[in-house]
Amino acid sequence: MDIIGFLISWITFFSIYSILSISLNLEAGYTGISNFGKAAFYGIGAFIAAVVSLLVFLTLSGLSYPLYSLETIVAMGTLSKQNPVLNIIVFLFTLTLAFVISGVAGYLVSYPTLRVGPAFLGITVLSFGELLRIFLRNFQPTGGTYGLAGIPHPFAFVQDPTARDLAFMLIALTLLIAIYLFSERLVNSPYGRLMKSVREDEVASLCLGKDVPKIKAQVLFIGSGMAGIAGALLAYYMGSINPDIFVPSLTFEVWAMVIFGGSANNKGALLGAGVITFLNRASVVLNFMFQNLPVDVNYIRWMLVGLLIVATLLFKPEGLIPEDTRSSFVWSLFGEQKTVSFKERTEEVRKRVKLYVKKLISWFMMGGE
């Protein structure tokens, strides 16, 4: 088994999915927006990247094949290796475009529901995503159910596939780091406090002078834009995309990452993404290695993800790395009353462990009730 290859693919997917889980964390974990349509904006980003990059390459070479046709795929085979600079420019351009268009889409779709209850938003974006997917399945210019292929990899000029994938992985990681830092800054600022206030009590926040619909719209724009970036990355990494990738179960996978890793906590979002993408990649490898299993490993993976969500909600609803309520950034700013001393913290941990062990023991004694 190719360990290096597995690692590179895992870290690349980890980066892409982490961007998704951080974006969902901003929306759901911090602002309390139930966004059940992540896959939709992920997909919009991917298709924008695919369509625009193919269009640019074909038009610049004076070709006018339909984007989905075999001629395009064949032509792209050579075109993508001719001009490295063009590849990179198109890559960067489509990434930005994906961010903007997905962000705007996120804002527009949610606009009618900003002033009403959270359930409406969730169902609206979910339906929007499904409608979009079904539309794309039947929309010939973007390839219908087959989708688009031949998407020009930014490093297509690199001969060695491992080196190419490694370079892409580094780009994805860099984007992840940038997005992570941006999100950390955002939530550790008065704006982050604002987001949490909307989550805690929308009405009270409104009463305290906060334009709650505008805040929700802003967060959804940012979150959907980030999902668009992730989608564009996916398109370039895989080289081909089709509408059936962007199904609701993908949205729920991202939700599982946020719930399991820890909501309202960017590190938690990373942890959740890491674990679930590992399961993802591992099941691909296992499927490949054990071809004679009675069950497709993917289905076992879905069950595992579901179990993970339920177990988390039962035993540790805040997720593995819970929200950091005590050490507000305010303290660290002003030096006074810094976060609790090391001694106090170890005492606290000791107390908690004792309590937890007691709980476990009593759980056992009750016959596991």
Added chain:
Amino acid sequence: MSVREGSVTGLIGPNGSGKTTLFNVISGFYPPDSGEVYFMGNKITGLNPNEIYNLGVIRTFQNPRLFPRLTVLENLLVAAGSRGERVTSSIAKRNWVDGEAKLVKKAYEIAKSVGLEGVERNIASDVSGAHMKLIETARSLMNSPKVLLVDEPAAGISYSAAKNLFNYLLKLKEDYGITLFIIEHRIDILMDYVDYVYVLHLGKLLSQGTPEEVLSDKKVREAYIGD
């Protein structure tokens, strides 16, 4: 109905007479079926609650609506506006650090004057009920209000604590020039502090006047006791 600037005006009436609903209409939560609301000569009917808040008309809730998972201090800080509360300026710390420092100081001062010392670092859902009421009051002061719509400030607290609270509200009026419009069921306490009283009954204005006039009004007695 009108509330004179600088006055302490009371709003009383039996349960269900529409007092909180009136506050909801004034603060922009419910659009009125008819009629207009004016503040300092400007029409404010139909504005959003957050716009009305920023004009200086601030209401408190009977049952404190705090942000449970934020600390007491953060609850207070949200109530004040901050430059860091815009997406673009929140990313660079230097934009809002100084403003935050001033706000934190202000929050501590207000907390102290309300009697909330020592709990600022606690999570809001962890503090006692009495403290919650104080936080609700302190929050309403964070954004330099011109008018405070106070909904039953003395509900559920002892007589002496209620008197302290009312004394404090009066002091606020003197120090900051805030106009007070107070809903209160405990007429025994309220009447010592108000200049003018409106009485609502079944959604309509039943009586108005100075405390003495209202207390001796037969209609008011009938409404409350049902003679």
